[in-house]
Amino acid sequence: MKSISQLTRALGLPVPLHPLITLVDYDKVSVEMLPKGQKLVLDFYKISFKHACKGQTKYGQGYYDFEEGGLAFLKPKQIVYSPEDKESYHGFALYFHPDLLRHYPLGSTINQYGFFSYDVSEALCLSAKEKEIIANLFAAIANELDNNIDHFSQDVLVSQIDLLLNYSHRFYARQFITRKAINHDIITSLDKLLNSYFEKENSLKNGLPSVKYISTQLKLSQRYLSDMLRSLSGLNTQQYIQNFIIEKAKEKLCTTNLSVSEIAYELGFEHSQSFSKLFKIKTKLSPLAFRQSFN
Numbered sequence: 001m002k003s004i005s006q007l008t009r010a011l012g013l014p015v016p017l018h019p020l021i022t023l024v025d026y027d028k029v030s031v032e033m034l035p036k037g038q039k040l041v042l043d044f045y046k047i048s049f050k051h052a053c054k055g056q057t058k059y060g061q062g063y064y065d066f067e068e069g070g071l072a073f074l075k076p077k078q079i080v081y082s083p084e085d086k087e088s089y090h091g092f093a094l095y096f097h098p099d100l101l102r103h104y105p106l107g108s109t110i111n112q113y114g115f116f117s118y119d120v121s122e123a124l125c126l127s128a129k130e131k132e133i134i135a136n137l138f139a140a141i142a143n144e145l146d147n148n149i150d151h152f153s154q155d156v157l158v159s160q161i162d163l164l165l166n167y168s169h170r171f172y173a174r175q176f177i178t179r180k181a182i183n184h185d186i187i188t189s190l191d192k193l194l195n196s197y198f199e200k201e202n203s204l205k206n207g208l209p210s211v212k213y214i215s216t217q218l219k220l221s222q223r224y225l226s227d228m229l230r231s232l233s234g235l236n237t238q239q240y241i242q243n244f245i246i247e248k249a250k251e252k253l254c255t256t257n258l259s260v261s262e263i264a265y266e267l268g269f270e271h272s273q274s275f276s277k278l279f280k281i282k283t284k285l286s287p288l289a290f291r292q293s294f295n
Contacts, residue, residue: 002043004095017145020100021157023138024093039081044098045116046074047164049138050091051131071134071168072123075116092138096161104158106165113165115172117223130171137164176231183228186218193217194244203268208245211237246282249275253291260287 001007004016011029016022049071074080076098101107110116115124126134141160144153176183197209206213214237215222226236233240245267252263264275279287 001040004044004097007042007044007095018149018153018157020154021094021096021145023142023145024095026091026093039079041077041079042074042095043076045076045094045096045110046080047094047168048072048074048091049093049134070123070125071171072120073113073116073118073168094138094141094161094164096157100154101158101161106158106162110165113169114223114227115168117221119221119224122221122224124168124172124175126171130167130174133167134164137167172227173231176228180232183232186220186225186228187232189218190214190240191244194241198248198267201266203266206268207270208268209241211241214241242278242282246279249279249287250283250290253287254294263287 001010004019004022008014008016008022008024011024013022013024013028098107101110115122137160141157141164144156144160147153193214194209197203203209211222211226215225218225220228222237226238229240230236235243249263249267252258252266256263258266260276261272264272267275269275276287279285279290283290285293
C-alpha cells in the first residue's frame with residue numbers, strides 16, 4: 001500500500017481528512033474488508049494503540065497477544081499481516097507517510113527511535129497512567145484531524161507525533177527497568193551462548209559471532225537486544241560481544257603459550273592485526289604487552 005488513501009479504501013473508511021496521515025478506530029473498521037491473515041507491505045509508519053484484543057495478531061514470523069494492551073510500531077517497507085482473530089479488537093492505529101515529516105527535524109531523527117525496528121513480541125506494555133497519557137495524545141491527534149486543514153495543521157500534527165514518540169521512548173526505558181529480572185535472564189543466556197560458541201570452536205568455522213547470529217539465537221530483534229543491553233550495561237550488542245572476546249583473549253594470553261596470531265585465529269579473526277587493534281582499543285595495551293605485564 002503506497003498511500004494513506006489506498007489504505008482507507010481497503011478498510012472501507014471515508015477518504016482521509018489529510019492525505020499524509022490518518023487515525024483508524026478499529027471499532028469502525030469492517031472486519032471483512034481485509035482477508036484473514038493477508039500479508040501487507042506499507043509505505044508509511046504505523047503506531048498501534050491496543051486497549052485489548054482477544055486472540056493474536058501476526059507480524060512477520062511472530063505473534064503478539066495484545067490482551068494487556070500497549071503500543072506497537074511499524075516502519076515503512078516492513079511486512080505486516082491483517083489480524084487472524086478480530087473479535088474484541090479495540091484500539092487505534094495511527095498511519096503517517098514519511099512525506100509528512102520531510103521538512104521537519106523529525107524527518108531525520110525518527111530513525112533514532114529504535115522501537116520501530118523491534119519485533120511485535122517486544123511491544124510496549126503500558127501502565128494505567130501511561131495508557132491515559134497515550135490515549136490523550138491520540139485524542140489530541142484525532143481532534144486536530146477533525147479540524148479544517150490550515151497552514152498550521154501539519155506543524156501541529158508533526159509536533160504531536162514527536163511528543164508521542166518521546167513518551168514512547170520514556171516508557172520503553174521504564175519497561176527495561178521494570179523487566180530487569182527477565183532481562184538479566186537474557187544476559188545470562190547471552191553469556192552461555194557466547195561461551196558455547198567458543199567452547200565448540202564455532203569461531204574456527206564461522207568467524208566472530210555476529211549481532212545477527214546472537215539475536216536470532218535469543219529470538220530477539222537486533223535493535224531490541226542492543227537497546228536492552230545498553231540500558232543495563234551501557235554497551236550495545238556489538239560492544240558486549242567485543243568485551244566478551246577480549247576477556248577470552250586475556251584468558252588465552254595468560255594461560256597458554258599460543259602466539260598472538262594463533263589466539264586471533266582461534267577467536268575467529270581473519271587477520272591478527274584486527275585482533276591486536278581491537279585488544280589495544282579495549283585494554284590500552286597490545287596483546288604482547290598484556291602478556292608481559294601479567295607475567
